[in-house]
């Protein structure tokens with residue numbers, strides 16, 4: 001029985017039932033169609049980065065962990081150029097004019113300021129950039145970065161488990177999530193299982209921002225494990241080599257037993273929480289996103305993408321009881337600033353931990369989803385405009401910018417969460 005998976009999502013007003021209905025009937029089908037388009041299916045990523053925290057595990061040799069990189073001729077022509085030249089249709093002339101003007105101004109400035117001022121300006125820009133970024137982005141120009149066709153490398157069961165996978169999760173939860181106070185009054189100890197650390201009663205020892213951080217991570221973990229359970233590899237036991245990818249209800253029950261409140265419903269609700277955060281980010285950035293060209297060089301398809309985006313954003317905006325980011329980082333400004341900085345630094349670490357994942361397929365989807373979440377946080381918490389009705393529009397482009405990789409990861413990551421919510425419905429049917 002899934003009767004415990006209902007009612008309000010923790011720390012939000014929105015109900016699970018409402019989200020099930022709007023996602024499964026309206027958002028999920030639209031996203032599926034959009035994400036199959038070239039703009040969203042090709043993701044540029046560096047899977048060769050060295051793990052910054054421990055010496056890398058030997059590379060996983062599992063067949064299903066392998067990722068097929070694209071050949072140059074598979075990549076749409078419009079994506080091959082460097083990012084600034086990507087937007088080429090209607091507003092091309094206007095954009096180029098603007099950037100020429102900026103270049104001229106900068107050029108004039110460059111000839112009149114001293115080297116030390118230039119250095120200070122460069123540092124200021126660098127500092128300013130990092131202030132609003134919540135995750136580490138791969139350097140697009142690195143020779144180690146390659147395009148991956150996400151449709152040909154779906155997120156599913158790979159067999160990645162054991163100490164390597166546990167080290168990643170442990171390091172995320174125990175070293176980067178905020179913990180209840182260790183003052184003796186709470187029973188947390190590192191020996192406890194991760195599950196025991198964040199049971200609902202102990203979550204009350206954490207503030208809203210800390211709970212938000214945990215719920216987003218746990219929601220991502222739920223989503224990953226739901227995908228591997230719903231796209232599970234069945235091998236025939238007679239040794240004929242037949243294989244089948246299908247939902248595995250036993251695996252689902254082992255991980256999300258719906259009658260075990262702390263394990264099943266609570267973790268599943270965290271998925272809905274992460275979904276609500278990304279949904280709100282899309283709503284907030286909608287005016288900005290609507291101005292994007294989604295340029296791939298295929299005019300027909302790019303037009304389809306633009307109209308698909310418009311349609312999706314219209315549906316998304318109808319979602320009731322959205323996540324309200326204005327409740328976070330309030331109170332004493334000094335404390336709020338400190339907390340926000342901690343939150344950002346912890347999330348940045350989580351994005352770096354993704355380079356330590358020992359299975360390439362898991363690393364690909366892990367990096368993409370964490371980057372998508374990081375982009376959502378950047379949209380919600382950078383700049384002054386924060387609140388239930390705030391938006392980021394195109395006129396703020398000079399102050400606020402999203403790279404293609406951020407847009408692609410945000411939509412794909414929301415697509416993963418949406419597909420996970422949809423798969424709960426599938427398991428509900430299979431188990432009834």
Ligand code: FAD
Pocket residue numbers: 155156157158159160161162165166168169193194195196217218219221222224225228267354357361362363365366
């Ligand atoms: P794990 O999922 O490893 O969990 C470890 C512990 O965390 C559990 O014992 C439990 O105490 C706690 N926990 C579990 N779920 C939650 C939750 N939602 N919230 C809070 N706490 C929780 N495997 C694949 O087959 N395909 C993939 O694409 C894939 N991608 C991955 C991506 C990343 C970034 C990582 C780190 C792992 C990935 N894995 C993937 C591996 C998968 O997530 C599991 O680690 C693996 O299946 C082993 O599962 P487990 O039952 O030992 O528990």
